[in-house]
Amino acid sequence: MASTTAFYTGLSALNVNARNLDVIGNNISNVNTTAFKSSRMLFSTQVSRTLSSGSPPGTNTGGSNPNQVGLGVQIAGTQRNFTAGSLSTTGDPRDLAIDGAGFFIVNRAGSQLYTRAGTFRQNNTNDLVTIGGDRVQGFGVDSSFNVVTGVLQDINIPVGIMTLAEATKNIRLGGNLNAGGSVPTHGSLTNFGALGALGTAVPAPGPGNQLETTTRLVDIEDPASAGNALMTAGQTITITGAKKGTQNVADSTYTVTASSTVQDFLAFVNNALNISTTTGNNPDGSTPGAALDPATGVISIVGNTGTTNSIDVKSANVVLGGGVGPASTPFSVATPQTADGESILTSMVAYDSLGTPLTINLRMTLESKQGGNGTTWRYYAESPDNLGVNNMIGTGTLDFDSAGRITGTPTLAVSIDRTGSGAATPMSFEMSFNGPAAGVTALTSQISSLAALSGDGSPLGTLQGFSVGQDGTITGTFSNGLTRTLGQVAVATFTNPEGLVELGGSVYGTAPNSGEALITTPLELGTGKIVGGALELSNVDLSQEFVNLILASTGYSAASRIITTTDQLMQQLLAIGR
Numbered sequence: 001m002a003s004t005t006a007f008y009t010g011l012s013a014l015n016v017n018a019r020n021l022d023v024i025g026n027n028i029s030n031v032n033t034t035a036f037k038s039s040r041m042l043f044s045t046q047v048s049r050t051l052s053s054g055s056p057p058g059t060n061t062g063g064s065n066p067n068q069v070g071l072g073v074q075i076a077g078t079q080r081n082f083t084a085g086s087l088s089t090t091g092d093p094r095d096l097a098i099d100g101a102g103f104f105i106v107n108r109a110g111s112q113l114y115t116r117a118g119t120f121r122q123n124n125t126n127d128l129v130t131i132g133g134d135r136v137q138g139f140g141v142d143s144s145f146n147v148v149t150g151v152l153q154d155i156n157i158p159v160g161i162m163t164l165a166e167a168t169k170n171i172r173l174g175g176n177l178n179a180g181g182s183v184p185t186h187g188s189l190t191n192f193g194a195l196g197a198l199g200t201a202v203p204a205p206g207p208g209n210q211l212e213t214t215t216r217l218v219d220i221e222d223p224a225s226a227g228n229a230l231m232t233a234g235q236t237i238t239i240t241g242a243k244k245g246t247q248n249v250a251d252s253t254y255t256v257t258a259s260s261t262v263q264d265f266l267a268f269v270n271n272a273l274n275i276s277t278t279t280g281n282n283p284d285g286s287t288p289g290a291a292l293d294p295a296t297g298v299i300s301i302v303g304n305t306g307t308t309n310s311i312d313v314k315s316a317n318v319v320l321g322g323g324v325g326p327a328s329t330p331f332s333v334a335t336p337q338t339a340d341g342e343s344i345l346t347s348m349v350a351y352d353s354l355g356t357p358l359t360i361n362l363r364m365t366l367e368s369k370q371g372g373n374g375t376t377w378r379y380y381a382e383s384p385d386n387l388g389v390n391n392m393i394g395t396g397t398l399d400f401d402s403a404g405r406i407t408g409t410p411t412l413a414v415s416i417d418r419t420g421s422g423a424a425t426p427m428s429f430e431m432s433f434n435g436p437a438a439g440v441t442a443l444t445s446q447i448s449s450l451a452a453l454s455g456d457g458s459p460l461g462t463l464q465g466f467s468v469g470q471d472g473t474i475t476g477t478f479s480n481g482l483t484r485t486l487g488q489v490a491v492a493t494f495t496n497p498e499g500l501v502e503l504g505g506s507v508y509g510t511a512p513n514s515g516e517a518l519i520t521t522p523l524e525l526g527t528g529k530i531v532g533g534a535l536e537l538s539n540v541d542l543s544q545e546f547v548n549l550i551l552a553s554t555g556y557s558a559a560s561r562i563i564t565t566t567d568q569l570m571q572q573l574l575a576i577g578r
Helices: 007-028 262-272 543-575
Strands: 037-044 047-053 067-070 073-080 085-091 096-099 105-107 111-115 134-143 147-153 161-166 170-175 189-192 223-228 236-239 250-254 289-291 300-303 318-321 333-337 343-351 357-369 373-384 392-400 411-416 429-434 449-455 460-467 473-478 482-487 492-494 501-504 508-511 518-520 528-533 534-536
Touching: 007 037, 007 073, 007 543, 096 105, 105 508, 147 482, 170 343, 236 262, 250 262, 262 289, 262 300, 343 449, 357 392, 373 411, 392 411, 460 482, 460 528
Parallel strands: 096 534, 170 429
Antiparallel strands: 037 073, 047 067, 085 534, 096 528, 105 111, 105 134, 105 492, 111 508, 134 147, 134 482, 161 460, 170 449, 189 300, 189 333, 236 250, 236 318, 289 300, 343 357, 357 373, 373 392, 411 429, 460 473, 473 482, 492 518, 501 508
16 A cells, blocks of 8 residues: 655655765855865655564574664765865965965954965955955064964055165175285375464463464464464364375365364364374374374374275365355475385275164275284275264274284174164174185285175165065065064864854854864864965865765656655555445
8 A cells, every 4th residue: 555654755855865966066156166165965764664674593493683664765965075185386375375274364354264265355445365365364463573363353464555764784795905015104195284373362372382282262473464363263174175195075164153173173073084183103104193292383184094994185175264254275385205115995885773774984904914824904994975973983903813814803893883873872783804615815915805795784774575484474575675574374173173163255263163263373183284385175085075965866767756756656546445
């Protein structure tokens, strides 16, 4: 006799196969969805109607099995396949893919969600966001650009906005100092004068003297106009156009006051002409610096040794201005002696903490030869950007052995005063004369040669681009050539990723059976590596889905035959009763 139960058995099969078609259709529809994970539906039997539970074997019987009739099929559940899809290169550094386990972490209106789709872009505030606007999470950096892990934050990459400068810390030099050059015998000599004091000078010069270092500048007599003062308070003395070796010296100005003395002027000359007065006497016994001969009133300016230290000042280079009349040249200047000795000058650029370029002049002068024990060279480091008393920022000696190799400390510590510039002060850096590939030697040559081979520090630069490394580190590239770490992409793993619930837009949320998210960095705790400029493709296997589609369609058709066959039997039963 036909049974109505068969109708419901067939109906359960229709429902289950229809839902299976939904799952298969969803998989096929998302074959081109970035990082899509396919699902499969699993079937299980419904409860069975038990007609007999069976009997055990007896002495005369062999026992019987249960007698049960199934009541149809049901959906056991769906399973998501989190196997990684293949990677496709895009060339856009904003596109990211995870090669291995893990999920990107995103923030949606304060909720922490997870995705494998790395189609990220920057919004109008330079936050890295998903195509749906969820903010990508990661770790930031401190003031020294070191990644600070532990606290998630929005990843912000301000391309075109972020600026950066870096102070110089090291400069490496290379070249050869001509050990065959001549040892200096004297420095340059320049004379200002002769000058004398007015008869009304207070204090008056001592007996037999024309001037004293304590004589006030306003008490100096004008050589061209007896009885009149050469200068008055409020006027300025400017040294302009002077040279040191072949290099122009930066202009310097001194303002005369009522109490200014000759000694004050001598100190100004030393600073203006960058004369090092701490090196001891020159080989001829003269002392470098400006000095007054009281008996003659002549101001003598002795330069340091070496041709690059030879001072060239003419009368026209010393200008007295600020008075009632036109500017004048108050001093008669003569240079009876120029400096000699092997010497070389090289210039280089360093940068302070604000990225301001600073000029560094380094002069090297052969000081002595020690027979078979090598040579000694004296260095003079100057900077017109030094905001201290003068431009001289360092001097000392370097020794080279008989093979021309530097001995002792191969680096020079230099500091530049940047007071009032807004930059960190002092700006300290090192000049290195040794290096892994090249350095400075002292061998016999025709001429000395010296140059800055490399140096750090940089002027102002703007963030131009970025890249993401395998460990998620975001490295920014600036227009000044610097690179800095801007942050690190964070990833999450789960004990049971199949337990996550899909929220649409390729985004997942936690669920009771997924476990809590374990936040870490790529390549840690079993997570995969980040591939920049690539996207993960869908892991849908079309050939498998088409086979599943045929099976589901066959199952649906077969279930419909159960219903039609049962209906035919019911019709025949009803026909008997007519």
